[in-house]
Amino acid sequence: MARSCGRATSRFPLRPREAATLAAWFCVCLLAPRAAEAGLYTSSDQIILLTPENVEAVLVNSTAATVVEFYASWCGHCRMFSPVYRGLAIDIKEWKPAVDLAAIDCAEAVNRKVCIDYGISGYPTIKFFHAYTKADSNGLPFKGFIRDVRGLRHKIIDKLEAHVPWPPACPPLEPTSEAELDSFFETNNVQHLALIFEEASSYIGRELTLDLLQFDNIAVRRVLSTEEGLVTKLGVTEFPSCFLYYPGGNFSRLKVKEEARTFYSYALQRLPGVVRSGKPPPVATDVLSNSTEDPWRPFNSSRVYMLDLESTLHYSLRVEVAAHTIIRGETLISLKKYVAVLAKFFPGRPVVMNLLKSLSSWLQNQSGDEISYEAFKEIVDNSAQSPDMALPEGERWVGCQGSQPQFRRFPCGLWTLFHVLTVQAKKVGSSDPQEVLTAMRNYVHSFFGCRPCAEHFENMASEGLAMMNTSSLAVLWLWAKHNHVNNRLAGALTEDPNFPKIQWPSPEMCPSCHAVQENGDHRWSQETVLPFLMSYFSSDSILTDYLEDESQILTKQREKHASQRALEAQKHVERKTREASDFMMHPPAKPTVQEEEEEEEEGEEPLDEAVTDEEEEGAEGAAAADEIGSKTSEPSPWAKPEMGRRQQQAHQKPSIVGMRMRDTQEDIVDLDSFVNQHYKAKALLLAASSRVKQRTLQRKVEQEPRPVFGLGMELDGGLGMVGLQPMESDFDLDGGQKRKWQQKRELTGQYFGEESRHKGDWMSMLSVGFSKADISLxxxxxxxxxxCLLAMYLFYKNRFRLRRSKTSLP
Incomplete structure (x- = not known):
């Protein structure tokens, strides 16, 4: 391995400047171990990551040509080259499906056999694989290693032009002639034909042909300066230059700021009728109001709207954070930092800023390791009704509205919010240049709903964010990463056809932000981009169109909380009403003196009243049963709430009294007018006035005046009892009689007359909670x-006798 690395690195002796760059990259990798663990590239880099499982599918018999980098993640030169290869992936993204970019880490043990099979002996090595490559092909290596994007791009074009057979998805790259143009529109169904006049050594025409590969209604052809007929006909005097050619020989020159590839490509992609392949055409503005939830709001695309920022805050704090019922640990820390940055740098209205500061203060004062979202939401909604504090609810997008509800909106608003925060942090002179970027990174990692998007963002943030040591670099870093995302998502299903993903700002919005290098490639003029960003996202430039007045927001907030309190009060009354009705339908039994004493001694809730055998069989019990018919009384359940609650709990528990258990009651109380009365005394009086018809197990001749009983039909799982309970509320018993009657009423088998008491003493002892029907059964x-047992005994006895008699026969 060491020898292989030596061969790889000895090809490129380190210069002092390169050594410094290498050291910087080592620092970055140490600060970002996650990226190092995944190799030098991730899926966010638009590079196919090869493995033993997919290498054949990508390289063998593919319809696209593929450029592959074989590298080792421990190799210093590979690390230095990785930004160039990422830049190449961004630069030729539009060349798909004619050309794909791939990479494989040969330092991984699982990949070593693949690298050996393809003849890799040093790193980094770049190879070109033609379309329809055979399984035994090792690819064509790039000779004379190129270290810049432009050189690699030209090398790929050279390989494509030498390709045999021609890749099916690749457009023609050879120069055109006047004879071909005369019949071009007869054989091609396009609206626009762009002619790039250039020298023979220029690559602009071929690059533009591949740049427009994914777009319909346009074709690009290169015309060499030696094609005198066309040069004279169109009056071309500058090379390179671009002309639009139409049927009938009509033509016009394409006006651009610079005669360079990037400016040509941007202008041609925005010609009328030019759309990305497979994407619907842009929706007309007058139809947009019918395809979105909200009415379309006309806006200035060169300005930021406060309504977008407030809608982003609403969705962020009330929807994204709400996905976490309990916020704890690192997630809580991320939330604290995010809200702190909002309170510090958000350029909002006074009512919004007051709420953000209150929310940040509340979060910082939470000393625990977790909080509930309900508590967090109470502060966001200002449930305490603190004056002059509110965050408008709902989403109403302006600059971030899309042609369809699934386009733009919150992701656009979140990017805009982050740009505004970085600019405000620079304007106020934040002492920590990474404060906003770190809070933004943690928020996306912890709360952003699109998890693949959060992973892609984390991949970007791990590359170089730690090196942003000034506020200016922080502003530019976020802008550059935003453009990186735009490049990756251009042409994706998430792209709004009315708002295509471009490298922002466009040449129309900021002409001075775009420049051309000496070799003709595009470059950003960062000394101009930074002032543009500071002006575009400045608080002074934010428009307040479509905003509600602060007084209206506060009024809506008060009305909302008033309606919530009224609803809660109504629910409270309904709950109390249900509790009262349940209490009347299942009245608790008053505990005996003995049970009260046991409760005081043992600290346990009293069980149902116990009845001793002496009381059950004695005359005192019979006298108490006789007196029930003349004097009855029920204690008010509201007299002692605590005792009533204990009694109700005791009533719900089964009690064992001589192996008997008392059923719960199923009394029926007429509550039709119950809820319309006062919820305490009057309601109970009204409910008590409804009597349940007397039901008894006695014959009519045996019935005597006695309290009204409800027949409880609930069957216990173990004993299956039938219990009778008095339902009258007007019995007036003194203390002793009441206690004796209550002791008797707890017995599951009730006494219904003198005859049943005398004749059923022994039956009562044997019944153990069973009715007469049960005992009979x-x-x-x-x-x-x-x-059955007797019949079996006789059968086997007779059978045995017959067998014995048979064995005794000679």
Whole structure:
């Protein structure tokens, strides 16, 4: 391995400047271990990551030509070259599906056999694989290693032109002639034909042909300066230059700021009728109001709107954060930093800023390791009704509105918010240049709903963010990464056809931001881009169109909280009403003196009243049962709320009294007019006035005046009892009689007359909670079981006798 690295690195002796760059890259990798663990490239780089599982599918018999970098992640030169290769992926993104870019880390143990099979002996090595490459082909290496994007781009074009057979997805790259143009529109169905007049050594025409590969209704052809007929006909005097050619021989010159590839490409992609392949055409402005949830709001595309920023805050704090019921640990730290940055740098209105500062202060005062979103939301919604504090609810987009509800909106608003925060941090002179970027990174990592998007953003943030040591670099870093995302998402399903992803700002918006290098390639003039960003995202430039007045926002907030309090009060009354109705339908039994004493001694809730055998069989119990018919009384459940609650809990528990259990009652109380009365005394009086018809198990001749009983039909899982409970509320008993009556009413088998008491003493002892019908059924079952056993005994006895007699025969 060391020898291989030596061969790889000895090709490029380090210069002092390169050594310094290499050291800087090592620092970056140490600060970003996640990227190093995944190799030098990730899926966010628009580079196909080769593995033993997919290498054949990508390289063998593919319809696209493929450029592959074989590298080792520990190789210093590979690390230095990786930004160039990423830049190449961005530069030729539009060349797909004619050309793909791939890479494989030969330092990974699982990939070593692949690298050996393709004859890799040093790193980095770049090879070109033609379309329809055979399985035994090792590819064509790039001789004379190129270290810049332009050189690699030209090398790929050279390989394409020597390609045999021609890749099916690649357009023609050879120069055109006047004879071909005369019949061009007869064989090609396009609206525009762009002619690039250039010298024979120029690559602009071929690059533009590939740049427009993914667009319909336009074609590009190169015309050499030696084609005198066309040069004279169109009056071409400058090389390079671009002319639009139409049927009938009509033509016009394409006006651009600089005669360079990037300016040509941008202008041609925005010609009328030119759309990306597979994408719908832009929607007319007068139809947009019918395809979105909100009415279309005309806006100035060169300005930022405060309504977009407030809508972003609403969605961020009330929707994204709400996905976390409990916010704890690193997520809580991310939320604190995010809200702190908002409170510090957001250029909002006074009511919004007051709320953000209050929210930030509340979060910083939370000393625990977790908070609930409900508590967080109370502060966001200003439930305490602090004066002059509010965050408008709802989403109403202006500059970030899309032609369809699924386009732009919150992602656009979030990018705009982050740009505004970085610019404001620079304007106020933040002491920490990474404060906003770190808070933004943590928020996306913890809360952003699109998890693949969050992963891509983390991949970008791990590359170079730690080296942003000034506020200006922070502003430019976020702008550059935003353009990187625009390049990656251009042509994706998420792209709005009315707002295509471009490298921003466009030449129309900021002409001085674009410049041309000596070799003709495009470059950004960062000394102009920074002032443009500072002006575009400045708080002084933010438009307040379509905003509601602050007084209206506060009024809506008060009305919302008033309606919420009224709803909560109504729910509270309904809950109390249900509790009262349940209380009347299942009245608790008053505990005995013995149980109260046991409760005080043991600290436990009293069980149902116990009845001793002496009371059950004695005359005192019979006298108490006789007196029930003349004197009845029920204690008010509201007299002692705590005792009533304990009694209700005790009533719900089964009690074991001589192996018996008392059923819960299913009394029926007429509550039709219950909810319309006062919820305490009057309601209970009205409910108490409804009596349940007397039901008894006695014959009519045995019925005597006695309290009204409700027949509880709930069957216990273990004993299956039927219990009778008094339902009258007007019994007037003194203390002793009441206690004796309550002791008797707890028995599951009630006494219904003197005859049943005298004749059923022994039956009561055997019944153990069973009714007469149950006992009768048991007797019948026992009798049938006995008869079956007797029949089996006689059968086997007779069978045995017959067998014995057979064996005794000679």
């Amino acid at each position: 048991c007797v019948i079952l026992y009798f049938l079981s006995f008869m």
